[in-house]
Amino acid sequence: xxGFEIVGRQDFSEVTYLxxxxxxxxxxxxxPGQFVIVMARPEGERIPLTIADFNRGAGTIxxxxxAVGKTTRExxxxxxxxxxxxxLVGPMGLPSPIGxxxxxxCVGGGLGVAPVFPxxxxxxxxxxxxxxxxxxRSKNLVFWKRKFRTWCDEYLLCTDxxxxxxxxxxxxxxxxxxxxxxxxxxxxxxxPPVMMKAATEATRPHKIKTxxxxxxxxxxxxxxxxxxxxxxxxxxxxACVDGPDFDAxxxxxxxxxxxxxxxxxxxKAALERWSENCxxxxxxxxxxxxxxxxxxxxx
Amino acid sequence: MAKKKTIRTIPQKRTPVREQExxxxxxxxxxxxxxxxxxxxxxxxxxxxxxxxxxxxxxxxVGINIPGFIQKITEKNFRGAYEIITATNLLPAVCGRVxxxxxxxxxxCTVGETLEPVAIGRLxxxxxxxxxxxxxxxxxxxxxxxxxxxxxxxxPAGMACAADMAKAGCAVTVFxxxxxxxxxxxYGIPDFRLPNVIIDAEIRNLAKLGVKFECNTLVGxxxxxxxxxxxxxxxxxxxxxxAGYPTLPGIPGDSLNGVLSANELLTRCNLMRGRDFxxxxxxxxxxxxxxxxxxxxxxxxAMRVSLRLGAEKVFCIxxxxxxxxxxxxxxxxxxxxxxxxxxxxxxxVEVLDDGKGGVRGFRCIRMExxxxxxxxxxxxxxxxxxxFEIECDxxxxxxxxxxNPIIGQTSKLKLNKRGYIEADDNLATSxxxxxxxxxxxxxxxxxxxxxxxxxxxxxxMKAYLGLREPESFYNAGEKVVKYxxxxxxxxxxxxxxxxxxxxxxxxxxxxxxxxxxxxxxGKNP
Numbered sequence: 001x002x003g004f005e006i007v008g009r010q011d012f013s014e015v016t017y018l019x020x021x022x023x024x025x026x027x028x029x030x031x032p033g034q035f036v037i038v039m040a041r042p043e044g045e046r047i048p049l050t051i052a053d054f055n056r057g058a059g060t061i062x063x064x065x066x067a068v069g070k071t072t073r074e075x076x077x078x079x080x081x082x083x084x085x086x087x088l089v090g091p092m093g094l095p096s097p098i099g100x101x102x103x104x105x106c107v108g109g110g111l112g113v114a115p116v117f118p119x120x121x122x123x124x125x126x127x128x129x130x131x132x133x134x135x136x137r138s139k140n141l142v143f144w145k146r147k148f149r150t151w152c153d154e155y156l157l158c159t160d161x162x163x164x165x166x167x168x169x170x171x172x173x174x175x176x177x178x179x180x181x182x183x184x185x186x187x188x189x190x191x192p193p194v195m196m197k198a199a200t201e202a203t204r205p206h207k208i209k210t211x212x213x214x215x216x217x218x219x220x221x222x223x224x225x226x227x228x229x230x231x232x233x234x235x236x237x238x239a240c241v242d243g244p245d246f247d248a249x250x251x252x253x254x255x256x257x258x259x260x261x262x263x264x265x266x267x268k269a270a271l272e273r274w275s276e277n278c279x280x281x282x283x284x285x286x287x288x289x290x291x292x293x294x295x296x297x298x299x
Numbered sequence: 300m301a302k303k304k305t306i307r308t309i310p311q312k313r314t315p316v317r318e319q320e321x322x323x324x325x326x327x328x329x330x331x332x333x334x335x336x337x338x339x340x341x342x343x344x345x346x347x348x349x350x351x352x353x354x355x356x357x358x359x360x361v362g363i364n365i366p367g368f369i370q371k372i373t374e375k376n377f378r379g380a381y382e383i384i385t386a387t388n389l390l391p392a393v394c395g396r397v398x399x400x401x402x403x404x405x406x407x408c409t410v411g412e413t414l415e416p417v418a419i420g421r422l423x424x425x426x427x428x429x430x431x432x433x434x435x436x437x438x439x440x441x442x443x444x445x446x447x448x449x450x451x452x453x454x455p456a457g458m459a460c461a462a463d464m465a466k467a468g469c470a471v472t473v474f475x476x477x478x479x480x481x482x483x484x485x486y487g488i489p490d491f492r493l494p495n496v497i498i499d500a501e502i503r504n505l506a507k508l509g510v511k512f513e514c515n516t517l518v519g520x521x522x523x524x525x526x527x528x529x530x531x532x533x534x535x536x537x538x539x540x541x542a543g544y545p546t547l548p549g550i551p552g553d554s555l556n557g558v559l560s561a562n563e564l565l566t567r568c569n570l571m572r573g574r575d576f577x578x579x580x581x582x583x584x585x586x587x588x589x590x591x592x593x594x595x596x597x598x599x600x601a602m603r604v605s606l607r608l609g610a611e612k613v614f615c616i617x618x619x620x621x622x623x624x625x626x627x628x629x630x631x632x633x634x635x636x637x638x639x640x641x642x643x644x645x646x647x648v649e650v651l652d653d654g655k656g657g658v659r660g661f662r663c664i665r666m667e668x669x670x671x672x673x674x675x676x677x678x679x680x681x682x683x684x685x686x687f688e689i690e691c692d693x694x695x696x697x698x699x700x701x702x703n704p705i706i707g708q709t710s711k712l713k714l715n716k717r718g719y720i721e722a723d724d725n726l727a728t729s730x731x732x733x734x735x736x737x738x739x740x741x742x743x744x745x746x747x748x749x750x751x752x753x754x755x756x757x758x759x760m761k762a763y764l765g766l767r768e769p770e771s772f773y774n775a776g777e778k779v780v781k782y783x784x785x786x787x788x789x790x791x792x793x794x795x796x797x798x799x800x801x802x803x804x805x806x807x808x809x810x811x812x813x814x815x816x817x818x819x820x821g822k823n824p
Contacts, residue, residue, distance in 0.1 A: 029521050039478060045571065045580040046478075071580055087478040089515040094708070219571065219581070222476050222517060223703055224486075224543040225563035231554060236547060241704050255554055258656040262556045266582035273577060 003084030007060055012143035015067045016111065018052070019079055024059030026090055032118035033096030033213060033245050036061070037221045039087035040075050047071055048218045048228075050190075050244070051091060052114035064114035064143075070270040092221045093244045096211065098122045101186040103129045105177055105208070106152070107199050109170050109191025110136055113144055115213055116190040121151045123188075129153050131181060133173035135195070139163035154180075170195060174202040184208055189248065193257050200248040210248035214239045216259055231255045304348050306413050313415040314343040321636040325606045328490045328574060331633055332396075332421075340425040344372040346410055347417045354407040355419060360751040363387045365404055365419055372422060381430045384423060385437035389462045389504070389750065390455070392431055392497045395424025397488060397596075398747045399627045431500040436507050443509075444468040446764050449533040451518045451706070454482020455746045456539030456737030458505060459753030460760070465508040467757070467766050469534075473505075474516040477570060483541060484746070486570040487562070489600050491607070492630075519709035528732055535732045535760045538712075538720060539753060542738035544701040548592070552650030553696075557658035559584060561591070561601040561697035568604050583608060586693025590614040590661060592647055593697035599630040601695045602639050613639050614689060618646040618666050618679045644668070644679065648686060650694055660690040700743050717742075725759040726752060734760055 008020030026036070035050045053062035067076040079085070096119050104123045108116035113134045124130045132152035136142050138161045149155050156173040157165025166172065170191070178184060187210040189199035196212040203210045216228040216239050223241035230239050231252035237243060317333045318324075324331050335343065347369040355365040364383050371380035384391045400406075400420035408416035430436075446469040450457045453475040465471045479485055481498045506512070518524065518540075527533045545560035547553050564584065567573040573583035589605040591598050594617035602613045615634070617624060620643045624631060635641070644666045653659035665685035668677035702718040713721045713729035719742060720735040722728050728735050736752030738744055 025521055034520075042478075043572070043579045045582075087515050089476060089478075089517055089521075091520050092517060219563060219566050220477065220486075222543075222705060224545070225566050226545040226547060226560040227563045229547070229554060236549070236554065238544075241544075241708070259554065259556060261656065262584070263582040266576065270577050270580065270582070 003086055004088040005084050006079055006081055008062075009079065009081050012064075013141050015076075016141065016143060017065055017067070017076055017079075018114075018143075019063050019065065019075075020055075020060045021063065021085065021088060022060050023088060026088070027054045027056050027059045027061050030054040030061055030091045031095030032098065032122045033115075034091035034093045035115075035221070035244060036063070036088055036090030036092065037218070038063070038075075038085055040071065040078060041086050044074075044086065045071055046087070046219055046221070048092070048215070048221055048240075050115035050213060050215075052117060054118070062114075064111060066111045069267050070274045073271070074274065089221070092240055094242070096122070096188070096213075096245050098126050099186065100126070101128055101209075103131070103181060103184045103186075105131045105133065105174065105181075105184050105187040105203075107170050107174060107187065107189040107191070108132075108134045108148070109189070109195035109199075110141070112189075112191030112195065112213075113148060116188055117144060117148055117151075119188050119190075120148065124151045124153075131177050131184065132156070133158065133170050133177055135159065135170035135173060135191075136164075137161070169198065171198045171202045174199055178203070178206055178208070182206075187211070187248075188213075193253055193260065196248065196251075197253040200251070200253070204249055211245050212248040212251060213244045214246060214251065214256060215244070216256060217262055230259075304345075306348065306410065309346045309348065309410070310342055311414055313346070313418055314339050314421075316418070316421055318633075321633075321638070324491065325603075325637050328607055330494055331491050334428055335421055335425045340372060340422060341375070343418050343422055344369050346414075347373075348409055350409040352409060354409060355404040355417075358404040358407040360403065360745075360747045361387050361754060363404075363423075368426060369417070369419075369422060372426065377426060377429045378433070378435060380426045381435055382437055384426055385430075387754075388423075388747075389459055390427070390501045391423050392427025393455075393484060393493060393501060394747050394750070395420050395422075395427050396493050396497070397484075397627075397745075398423075399745060401628045403747070427497075431497065436504045438507055439466055441466060441509065442468050443470070444766065446470070446534045446766070447532055448472070448760065449474065449527045449531070449536045450539065451524070451536065452482055452539040452541060452737075452739075453480035453502075453512060453514075454539055454541050454737065454749065455484065456541070456749035456753040456756075457482065457537065458501070459750040460537045460539065460734075460736070460757045461510045461753075462505055462508055463754055463757030464535075464537075464760060465505070465510045467761050469764075469766075470511075471509065472511045472513055472533075474518050475512065475514045476517045478514050479570065480512045480514060482539075483543075486566045487597065487600070489565065489569055489604050491603065492600065517705070519705040524706065524710040524712065524730070524733060533732075535734065535764055537753070537756050537760065538706060538728070538733065538735040538739060539737040539749065539756075540703050540706055540739045541749075542700045542719070542743050543703050545696070546699045546701060547696055548647065548698060550647060550649055552652060552658070552661070555650055555652060555658050556656050557584065557586070557653075557692060558650055558694045558696070561593070561597045561695050562700070564601050564604060564695055565597070568608070574604075574608060584693055586610050586691065588612045588614075588691040589693040589695060590616055590647075590689060590691040591695045591697055592616045593699070594619075594624040594626055594631075594641075595697060595699075596626045596630055598695075598697035599626045599634050601697050602634055603637060605693070605695070606637055606639070610693075612691075614691065615639050615641045616645050616647060616663060616689075617641070617643055619676065620644055620668060623668075623676050642689075646679070646681065647694075651688070653692075658692055658694055660688050661694055662686055662688050700738075702739055702742075706739070725762075726756040727759055727763070732763060734763075 010018040052064045067073040106120040132155040135158040158173045190213045218228040219225040221240045228239040233250035368380040368383040405416040448464045448469040450473040571581035572579040573581040589610045666679040672678040734756040736756040737749035
């Protein structure tokens with residue numbers, strides 16, 4: 001198998017990058033809310049990534065990735081236009097139910113802006129009034145502002161340090177949105193677990209139906225290993241086949257956060273070992289955008 | 300032919316097989332049993348009485364001509380033995396290793412009434428390994444037809460169905476969601492029981508038959524079963540997706556880090572090569588003291604994998620007694636040799652938190668067996684006040700699996716109330732042209748049963764497609780093909796192609812006359 005060709009790449013910041021991958025069948029099948037599993041190379045691990053966009057005409061899908069662990073940092077270096085991914089499988093998970101809500105709040109926190117985008121677009125296409133709230137730590141991490149805006153009727157940008165948009169987290173954005181539109185019927189919130197938990201608590205008193213997309217550790221993504229189990233409404237669900245979208249007000253976020261740390265030690269060790277090897281030039285480094293990595297002369 | 304054998308003239312003792320020492324083998328992933336050598340195989344083959352009843356054939360789920368292949372071994376015609384086995388069983392090297400022979404062919408062996416039964420499984424493995432070493436493949440003459448067959452899942456059921464449909468001349472594509480084909484053989488069964496090279500060899504044989512493998516394809520989500528027929532041009536589809544959805548007990552503490560399914564442990568270790576972390580990126584949960592709940596083959600695999608990953612102590616916790624233990628006898632025996640501590644008639648009640656999100660142990664309760672339940676096995680009930688704690692840092696649940704939900708979620712196929720696909724006696728589903736078999740229909744079973752189901756479905760599929768089943772027999776080294784009892788040579792002007800006689804070199808097979816259907820592979824084998 002020749003692999004899956006990367007046809008586009010964009011770097012949003014030192015840690016966030018976008019890959020556009022050719023897979024016409026996958027582009028055709030993908031629905032908002034679904035994810036894929038990627039293996040960059042045969043020795044790599046399978047990592048789940050939410051589909052950020054799909055272009056059925058061009059036959060491509062878009063993934064937005066944050067370089068946090070060994071695999072995603074390695075991909076940041078190795079995944080260039082023209083290279084291939086060893087494995088790409090999907091779309092996985094249940095598509096997000098795009099109901100007939102008239103007024104919807106779409107919240108994206110950090111990297112979560114990418115997966116919430118197709119949902120915002122789908123709601124807009126379904127005729128809803130879409131209020132978008134996107135949040136980042138600071139101005140230099142902002143991406144897809146315009147792309148997101150085109151599908152929103154109203155929109156708020158929040159940054160933790162106030163360097164762009166309003167100052168504060170997305171919770172502040174949610175508060176303002178609900179204040180202005182008490183008739184919001186549904187909320188979709190995607191981002192890091194802490195952010196999703198905060199968003200959930202922000203909508204709970206208003207009894208607004210809220211959906212979050214969970215991102216637990218996964219191996220197969222087909223309901224086989226049970227590694228991605230989450231607690232929703234006191235019951236065990238597999239995020240890969242029963243989700244990844246769940247009713248936020250039922251989700252046990254503490255359980256999710258704890259389970260995300262399952263391999264924290266191994267992950268940390270792997271990253272340290274890899275960084276050390278990079279520094280010593282034991283692995284090929286092709287113009288890294290990440291900080292702290294030496295540019296090695298090619299051997 | 301030699302003089303008639305009797306129970307007194309045959310070697311009385313079953314030929315032992317060489318195995319790695321328990322002490323040594325728990326430190327590596329190499330195969331435990333190294334298999335029979337030539338003289339050992341010949342000696343064991345002599346033990347078969349070639350009795351007229353042939354109960355072993357009926358005892359085999361796919362009806363291998365067991366006395367036939369054993370006789371070929373005694374004649375030192377191993378290629379002949381291979382051809383006899385592969386007439387009914389595609390994967391002798393696999394089945395010789397993983398079949399529960401003691402409850403199938405060997406259970407009914409005539410020799411077994413008086414002495415230990417003939418080691419049929421070990422002989423089958425000997426032949427399968429000889430075929431892999433010799434590079435043999437049983438490729439018959441294939442006349443390609445216009446039919447396109449899709450197989451969902453590359454496990455044993457799918458492989459068996461794919462082989463039969465390819466032999467019937469169809470263009471067969473097997474879809475697999477993982478990055479490598481093999482299904483449970485690949486992700487589930489560890490290397491020390493079934494090495495990857497064996498799976499690779501068997502997959503190569505399928506590819507030689509013209510079967511195309513499409514990995515990284517999640518059928519149901521990338522395209523649906525309905526789309527396979529309506530849009531992708533498949534004339535018939537076989538679903539063999541297995542029952543891989545792990546059951547968790549729903550006891551307190553089961554979502555702690557340090558509690559996982561055997562499927563996850565085995566997939567991380569086998570398919571993802573987590574045992575070679577950090578050379579491979581997938582991390583593995585490594586426990587110092589590991590408790591595995593359940594006593595099936597998967598549980599045995601999980602325990603023995605844990606030992607090889609460096610656990611000091613591994614416990615097996617099973618709520619019934621040793622008699623009801625569903626694992627192969629050999630696996631239990633090997634597990635015991637390797638120092639697994641068995642706790643029969645014990646059930647976990649609660650997994651105990653170490654205060655940091657991990658496991659410090661679990662509380663269990665002693666059980667006793669009362670009258671049989673609907674499965675016919677005696678039902679275990681807890682003994683009040685018998686609770687006790689076992690200290691461990693990893694708990695692995697191997698208490699069974701359920702139907703994978705994806706096909707059910709994405710198609711209109713009729714399912715039963717437990718989520719398995721409903722199929723009739725011919726393995727036809729509620730939709731025309733769609734067949735299903737193996738664990739996704741019956742619930743968790745064995746490799747050979749899944750293969751049997753795959754072959755049965757292939758037979759129905761051929762009938763559905765209107766493919767005539769040529770009846771063939773060997774005649775002085777020449778294969779004569781008969782359709783419904785009519786010798787083709789007498790009834791039409793089609794030139795009869797002479798099929799290679801058994802035992803001839805494979806070169807004869809790949810001559811121009813026996814070319815592969817180019818539509819299937821685009822190249823000759």
